[in-house]
Amino acid sequence: MNTWHTIAFLLVLVSPGHAQQTRAIDPQALLEEIDRVQRYASISYEGTMEIIQGNRVLVKQFTAKARGSGLVFLEFTNPEDKGVRMLRVDQAIWMYFPTEGETVRIAGSMMRQGLMGSNLSYEEVAEGESLRGTYAPAILGEDTVDGRPCILLSLTSTRKDISYPTRKLWVDVERRVPLRIELYARSGSLMKTIHVRAIESISGRLLPTRVEIVDALKKNSRTIFSMRSVKLDITLPDSLFTMETLTR
């Protein structure tokens, strides 16, 4: 799933369950539960990114469609980027710029740069594997976020091909949705923090529709990502995720 997609997936509420004591929760089972619920077949939405640095704001608008774990299609609709499209097929990201009339493959050397200036890197957009297959979970304890009791879940991975070998999730005990996520580098340094600002019930799921991404390495820098007109498990044809559609 792409990061915007992943953000949604990371924060999707698992099936509402009974409140449980932290010590009674099997972290692997919790992660599997999160992963299972995150694996909806497809999604479409209209998105907005507000890239904020101090009192400066840059707004990007787009429509997004994604299917499975490797297919994402975005089309930007704000005036400055109107017609710019992005296609992700597995780990490859292609961009189309209407002023050039040509497709550009995002090179590996650019993968750590921010997508359209945001706090989301191309590399993060290209990640799509499940948490369960990538991380080993452990429960660190209990905490509160915005006054709500949470389970603090730690995810660690020894793999070298992922952006963040360690993640911490604050999972709402009652609603079972992550309210806060911290992403760490291999050195142990905090890289980014994701805060959930709004949650909506969509197709029977609680979906975070507004999140704030704070880059720990950039002073006064954050990106607010919002989704609207969200549709889940819709039919998205193969032809959508092709060069033909990218260059149409």
Added chain:
Amino acid sequence: MITFRGCSDPFFLKCLKATLAMLILALGTAMAQAQEGSLVFGIRSTASAGGTEASVRGGFEEEFSLTARMRKGVLRISLGAAGSLSGWYASALRWASYSESQTLRWSLPPWPPDAEMDPAPDLLADLEIREAAMALALPGLRIEGGKFPLSWGTGTVFRPADLFRATNPGVFVTEARSLPAIRCTVFTGAMQRIEAAAAIDGTGTIAAGARMFGTISAAGFFALNAGWRRTPSTSGTSDEFSVGLALQHEWDNFSPTVELSLRVRDGNSVAFVMAGTGLTIDRLAFRTEIQEKIDFKINSLLMPDLFLIAAWNLSDLTVLSFPLLWLPSSDAVSLGASIRLEGILRGRLDLSGYTAWYTRAGATIFRWHSAVSWTHAFQ
């Protein structure tokens, strides 16, 4: 690895402010003494109906700009307006678009009649059709006709495999030219296509060719092309035949691009080879390209042309970049600096300057240019 983990400390902020101050000071100085300086204010808005899901949709976009340019003591003011219309119908007619720009310009005082540069008139009303095209599409097939951007190749500056772009443009970033053209594209797979295109440009050059574009597993792509180009010459016309290859491959974060073009004109064979690669270290991004011309008749290698750009992402909304272009074959070198600040007064502020040295008629000429622009977009 360079990192700015200490970006929150006062030292970094001081360095940043000092850097920006120096840049602005340099640009300001340049503005005061430059042969050419410009100040651009732009406003842009769009309106559309139908949304991206609709089978019928259309849009209107307009752009206004006011440019003040000082050159050799003459102030030249230009008013520009551009508009575009687009339509899309999810049937046989897939899209049609039209855009034009209108420029009105006058000079205060009038441009000196004996000036060696800028032959443009003091009063100018210029209409340019940027794009006027339509496309017909069937599943796996698209036919486009009209005037539209046409570009092949992978390089930022050097694109020897681009049949429709001039070689060695001598500027830092080249945009695809919008040309009167026809293009037929057959999509042979999800990420593969074969296209044939023909175009004519404003100089009377006619070019036609075909290209096969495909992926190399998930690690890169290639584009193989063959073409013909007829250019006007003093003796009539000159025909050139060419084959080209563009290639990009990924090895972790190393992703080199290579372009090769072999051209035959009047019995003489010439090859152009471009190699480029990028590198990102934390917030620093580098891109370099070199291009070599191989003349089989002379059978000697010259110093290759070089393009290098270093971009420093000071923040998500601020990018400082330094491009360098060295063209030994043309005895020209250009060095620039630019900073882009997004989100300034809800718009984008660009400050840029470059210097160029080149040789013309045996004399070395020095030229510098600076520009400030602010753009705001409405929707």
